[in-house]
Amino acid sequence: MPEMLVYMVFEVIPAVDMRGGKCVQLVQGVPGSEIVSLDDPLEVALDWVRKGAKTLHLVDLDGAIEGKRKNAPIIEKIVHTCREKGVRIQVGGGIRSFEDASALLQLGVSRVILGTAALQNPELVKRLSSAFGNECITVALDAKNGKISIKGWTEECAYTPMEMGRKFEELGAGSLLFTNIDTEGLMQGINPAPTKELVESVSIPVIASGGVSSLQDLKILKKIGAAGVVIGSALYTGRFTLEAAIEAVLHE
Template sequence: MFQIIPAVDMKGGKCVQLVQGVPGSEMVSLDDPAAAALNWVARGAKTLHLIDLDGAFEGKRKNGQIIEDIVARAKPLGIEIQIGGGIRSFEDAETLLSAGADRVILSTIAMQNPQIIREISESFGKSAVVVGLDAKNGKVAIEGWTKLSEKSPTDVGKQFEDLGAGYILFTNIDTEGLLKGVDVKPTKDLIDSVSIPVIASGGVASTDDLLKLRDAGAYGAVVGSALYTDKFTLEEAIAVLEK
């Protein structure tokens, strides 16, 4: 069943939502990320998406203690947890998976060292590996969205599937954080090019957007700004998707 996955993005110890991933553009800033995460769980979330933005931007994870706290409190409730941001080595991934994460999200390191996907997949299973493909203007973005590669998401997606990725998290930066709705085509193109599940992210502003992504074949959608700014409630989204 299609999943709606609340995002808990952390920067400087706070739960934030950025516009287009730009530092300093916070439209949401909450002092207690753990409380935010557990609020989504209480309201029906089955999976949490935890991102250390300091790690994504600087290559060094700074919100690890908060993330560990969320994992320790959410896992006993049967919640699946995927974690990303600043995972730059096998050891980083091993630490998070051993601490209870179900999946780690590899983005910059996957582009720089694709073989790490195989290494983690062989050690922890394909289901533990999510490759984060972030695209702008049809090109894959890396290093916290600060640089564009010359590769397309479909090309990279197929390559990473062959290396053992169990999921692809596809973020359309062109619509991310703008709350203007999704552009389904890039996501659909990627879904059609691979056989592993694709989780969509970027631009969701209504429950209709969720239905469009579900109908395109996405495994689920990561939703941040729309939930935090009350464009719709998590309960409303769950009800619509269950119809």
């Protein structure tokens, strides 16, 4: 049984996004827009652990965009290596079936993140929650212009994050990962309003993502009730260090 993630304090979670076997950061999820491209995702993950990360956020971008988990071998290596150091791992991108999620949880992943699969087959969330416990199941709600996007942010749905958040809470999701695509990767700061609306709509933890570019952004997200934040570009481009981010929210 995978180790449960329980958010007792606001947690700062570094992202390790993978595409074509490399660690990358895309602008608003658009392939070819890489602002960061590093050859060894495992070494990147270990560096975040050395700097204080207690949880890592792994994303198979090829899986998210194409539906095939091409970076699975690298993810497996990171999971095995980092779990030995007591680090929790959450994984998203290309998890399309009960079998995909089950394999990751049995591998030792602490939490699987379902996006497109959950939107297209909501009962999958209920089935996984029943089999593994809701703490292991996160649903990713990625929003653009107030509406949910799926398939690597290439298709827009008619539903709002609040509607889907309440639905997935009822189905057994243990937490939500909310990404505001309108600000993601632009390094221009967050818009806290959509995250706050979602936090106030559900009783399960909401992890924020998208647009963080300053330590003040982190403090705002904690203040509005988010349980944590996934950070990518701001860390990779040196806006602030992971150590500074952890310290900034410690006593807020």
